[in-house]
Amino acid sequence: MSDHPLDAIFDRYITSPSIFKNHEVLRPSHIPDKLPHRDYEIQFLGKALGSALRNNRPSNIFLYGKTGTGKTIVSKYVTKYLRQRAASIGKNIIVSLLNCVEVDTDYRVLARLCGVVGESVPFTGLPTDEVFQRFKSKLDSKKQLLIVVIDELDKLHHKSGDNVLYQLTRINSDLKKAQVSLVCITNDLSFKETLDPRVRSSLSEEELVFRPYNAGQLEDILSERATEGFNDGVLTTGVISLCAALAAQEWGDARRALDLLRVAAEIAERNSEENVSEIHVRKATKQIEKNTIQEVLVSLPVQTKVVMWSVYVLEKSKLKVITTGDIYKVYQELCKITALDPITPRRVNSLLNELSMLGVVNTKVVSMGRYGRTTKVSLSVSPREVRNILCEDFHIKKVSDFSAEHLLETN
Ligand SMILES: Nc1ncnc2c1ncn2[C@@H]1O[C@H](COP(=O)(O)OP(=O)(O)O)[C@@H](O)[C@H]1O
Ligand SMILES: [Mg+2]
Structure with missing residues (x-):
């Protein structure tokens, strides 16, 4: 036997059973097959965007609600399936998902849109007007519908104002073949009032509010993900309800509930324990708080x-x-x-x-x-x-x- 100093640690990973069946499923970026308690929202968005399959330009839609209420995941879920169905009948529907935490300037928005329609532009350097013109003519070179999901729109607006939004709301009158629909999302409930009235009314031809989940609903969401994510029997009774209850304390934030469950399980796994218990959840609350402070301070x-x-x-x-x-x-x-x-x-x-x-x-x-x-x-x-x-x-x-x-x- 070798006597490497890491053997004791690595051996534990190899020999003791894992808590996770599929760790990926418990990450926020995973799109599950089912989204409990969002049937109405999924149907609503599905009906609104579905008209694209009949060649009608869908209305612009505004989605708002507090963080962790499922706005991003529902938009991804619906547009992903819409794209699949469109492809199966040979329709050209392109979806661009912009997260304005990263895409926070007019230039970046337009460069990303150029990217999805196949027009290459440099990362920086051109005048924004030119980028806009190039995007518009490439887009209009064939019959197609572009759905732009502008997630966390308030971040873009805060940093760069509403120029590009204004241009996008007016673009359809200049297009001959192509069409553009917008889905705007914000976590900031009062944000809409700060928009220029012209932009506001064209952005919210239809709108939908996402209500916070209650503790019971969060439990259903967690249970669904837990079945896929964890090996049988590793969660002790009460773990899921505790995560749900803690996340529901402020408002029903599904991200927080999911983070608590995942981090609790990571702590248990790191300590080579076979079960996740309420103690791990309590430790997870501290760990998450610490991570947030760390992220803020380090940067x-x-x-x-x-x-x-x-x-x-x-x-x-x-x-x-x-x-x-x-x-x-x-x-x-x-x-x-x-x-x-x-x-x-x-x-x-x-x-x-x-x-x-x-x-x-x-x-x-x-x-x-x-x-x-x-x-x-x-x-x-x-x-x-x-x-x-x-x-x-x-x-x-x-x-x-x-x-x-x-x-x-x-x-
Ligand atoms: N109904 C649901 N079913 C399963 N997971 C959900 C559901 N709602 C939210 N989530 C999960 O919770 C997290 C936060 O949701 P998200 O859509 O990002 O919220 P928002 O965009 O409203 O802040 C994501 O990881 C998402 O996968
Ligand atoms: Mg979101």
């Missing part, structure tokens, strides 16, 4: 990390109330040590607002009597977590032992 620009570290340093000090003034003092000192150019107090305040939107600090405006108003700041995540994650950064490492006491005494 911050360096100046924002230094601002975050200033808040951390003050939380560790004996100060009871942390104000933006205190933060700026510490921030300036940290910049000296790390040899970064300090930005203005105003910019620091706006970075604090960003951190607050990301959910890692709390900011609260308080009245200081005759001294006017100030903003009170505190960490909203565990300081230990912040330390572990931020100290990985080479700038922050230099100030990992910085203490603010000497600065505060001069007050």
